[in-house]
Amino acid sequence: SQTIHQWPATLVQPVGSPLSLECTVEGTSNPNLYWYRQAAGRGLQLLFYSVGIGQISSEVPQNLSASRPQDRQFILSSKKLLLSDSGFYLCAWTLPRGELFFGEGSRLTVL
Amino acid sequence: GDSVTQMEGPVTLSEEAFLTINCTYTATGYPSLFWYVQYPGEGLQLLLKATKADDKGSNKGFEATYRKETTSFHLEKGSVQVSDSAVYFCALSDRNTGGFKTIFGAGTRLFVKA
Numbered sequence: 341s342q343t344i345h346q347w348p349a350t351l352v353q354p355v356g357s358p359l360s361l362e363c364t365v366e367g368t369s370n371p372n373l374y375w376y377r378q379a380a381g382r383g384l385q386l387l388f389y390s391v392g393i394g395q396i397s398s399e400v401p402q403n404l405s406a407s408r409p410q411d412r413q414f415i416l417s418s419k420k421l422l423l424s425d426s427g428f429y430l431c432a433w434t435l436p437r438g439e440l441f442f443g444e445g446s447r448l449t450v451l
Numbered sequence: 452g453d454s455v456t457q458m459e460g461p462v463t464l465s466e467e468a469f470l471t472i473n474c475t476y477t478a479t480g481y482p483s484l485f486w487y488v489q490y491p492g493e494g495l496q497l498l499l500k501a502t503k504a505d506d507k508g509s510n511k512g513f514e515a516t517y518r519k520e521t522t523s524f525h526l527e528k529g530s531v532q533v534s535d536s537a538v539y540f541c542a543l544s545d546r547n548t549g550g551f552k553t554i555f556g557a558g559t560r561l562f563v564k565a
Contacts, residue, residue, distance in 0.1 A: 372551060383540065383557040384495075430494050438483045438502075438544035438551040442494040 342367035346431045346443035353450055359404075359418040361446050363431030366412065371433040373414040374440065375406055378428040390414060426450045453478045457541045457556035464531055465564050472526040472559045474515075474541035482543040484508075484517050484524040489538045489558070498526075498539070536563045 346363040353359060365371050375387040386399045388406035396406050403422060407415045414431060428447050432440040457474040464470060476484065483502045487495040499508030504519035513528045524541060541556040 374553075384555040386552070386554075389552070432495075434544075434551045434553075438546065438553065439485060439497050439500055440487075440495070440542075440544075440553055442496070445494040 342433075342441065344431060344433060344441060344443045346429075346446055349444060349446060351446060351448045353421050353448065355423055355450055356420045359416070359421050359425070359448070361416040361429055361431075361448075363414040363416075363443055364412055365414075365433050368412070368433070370411060373408065374432045374434070375414065375416050376430045376432065378430065378445075380427070384430070388416070421448075421450045423450050453482065453543060453545055453554050455541050455543055455554050455556040457539075457559055459557070460538075460560040461562055462559060463562045463564065466533055467530045468563075470526070470528040470531045470535075470561070472539055472541075472561070474524045474526065474556060476522050476524065476541075476543050478522075478543055478545060480545050482545040484515070485542045485544065485553075486513070486515055486524070486526050487540040487542060487555075489540065491537070495540065531561070531563045533563045533565050536561055 343366045372391050374389045376384045378384050390396050390408045404418050426449050428445050430445050431443040455476050485500045486498040488498045489495045499510040501508040501517035504517050507516045515524050515526045538558045538560045540558045542553050544551045544553040
């Protein structure tokens, strides 16, 4: 069966510090992978998606970046965090009919 | 571009009440439509889906019908329970050259009182 894991689950970081959130998928190959952000009380904002290794599409210009070094690994990074980067980050992959399967989420608080 | 609009919350109901959460969409193609649910502190889970006009998605007592003529996908449940308290997201997914891209509504928080 397919599973998706992301970590860390919770992170508290000072402004200006770097960030690395990791997501891995098991039980499937060549998935479309996504990073979403959910700010407090808001809907989901698509940040990045990837259709293959090394292929990243950015939806929103910002100080975040994404990389896909392996088929089932998707990483969200930042060199210097801003207060506005706080939120709940969700990794997901797409099933054949377009439905998304989400990870457990990573809650980031930037102080 | 594609968009999803759903009713603002929070919605507060008593147990066993009837639930409707309205959702309308705009899309240039023929998207699939979804409802996702997010329980406190968790990621999102697919609740139900419909892939073409007049399809009815159903799961756990929830239902929604894909209405192309009114571009709507309203979520309904005949008798809510306290355990249904969560945030509900309406979404559409359209295939493009980069694969599927899913657009979400803002979410509607539901509180069910015992």
